[in-house]
Structure formats: C-alpha cells, structure tokens
Amino acid sequence: MDKKKVKLSVDLQCGACGALAHRGDDPPRFCPSCGAAFDRYCFQCKKRVEMFFEEWWPEEDECVRTYSPARRCPHCNAGLEVTDRQESRNDSNYDH
Ligand SMILES: [Zn+2]
Ligand SMILES: [Zn+2]
Numbered sequence: 001m002d003k004k005k006v007k008l009s010v011d012l013q014c015g016a017c018g019a020l021a022h023r024g025d026d027p028p029r030f031c032p033s034c035g036a037a038f039d040r041y042c043f044q045c046k047k048r049v050e051m052f053f054e055e056w057w058p059e060e061d062e063c064v065r066t067y068s069p070a071r072r073c074p075h076c077n078a079g080l081e082v083t084d085r086q087e088s089r090n091d092s093n094y095d096h
Contacts (some may be wrong), residue, residue, distance in 0.1 A: 005064045012038055012051070016071035025066070035081075040080055042073040049073055049080060 010023040014031035021032050030037050040049045051067040058064060071080055 004061050007059075008042055009062075009064050010053075011064065011066045013068040014038070015071075016041070020066070027078075038067075038071045039067060042076060042080065044078040045073065045076045047073070049076050059085055 008045055012021045012023050012028065013019070013050050014021070014034060014036055015038075016036035017031060017034040019031055019033035020029055029039065038051065040051075041047065043048055049070045052070050053067045055065050069080070072078065073080060
C-alpha cells in the first residue's frame with residue numbers, strides 16, 4: 001500500500017502542426033493530423049535524429065512526458081526545421 005506507483009503517460013508532439021498524439025503500446029510513426037513523420041533525418045549527415053522529451057508532473061505521482069522532434073541535428077548541428085510554416089515570415093519586408 002505504501003509503495004508509490006508513478007503513472008507515466010507519454011505523448012508525441014508533431015513538429016509540423018503541433019498536434020499531440022498519445023503514444024500507446026503501438027506508437028504511431030506519423031502524425032494523425034497532418035501525416036508528418038515523427039522521425040527525422042538530417043539532410044547533411046543523413047543520420048537519424050532522436051526526438052527529445054520534456055517532463056512535467058501535474059501530480060506528485062503522475063508524470064507526463066512529451067516527445068518532440070529535435071530542432072537541430074546533434075551530430076552536425078544542422079537546423080532541421082525544413083517543414084515549418086515560419087518560412088513565410090521572411091517574405092518581402094526587406095528594405096535594403
Ligand atoms: Zn502534424
Ligand atoms: Zn546532421
């Protein structure tokens with residue numbers, strides 16, 4: 001009875017649309033909302049880039065871990081945000 005059991009739930013966050021998917025026994029490989037792959041490969045060194053996770057504790061005995069795709073390659077430090085919508089930001093407001 002005394003033994004504390006931590007309830008761990010794991011979510012995956014899509015790097016393209018930000019949707020959260022619950023990771024159960026059979027983790028999805030693609031975002032259920034937009035179909036983007038959770039796995040990323042570096043374009044420069046061609047290595048698979050692991051997702052990173054953040055943890056938070058809504059209760060003392062409850063842990064939520066959220067995985068998101070890495071933004072930089074840990075091997076060669078190349079940026080991985082190729083599919084981001086923020087590309088449209090550097091449009092035309094340059095006045096050189
Ligand atoms: Zn998505
Ligand atoms: Zn790389």
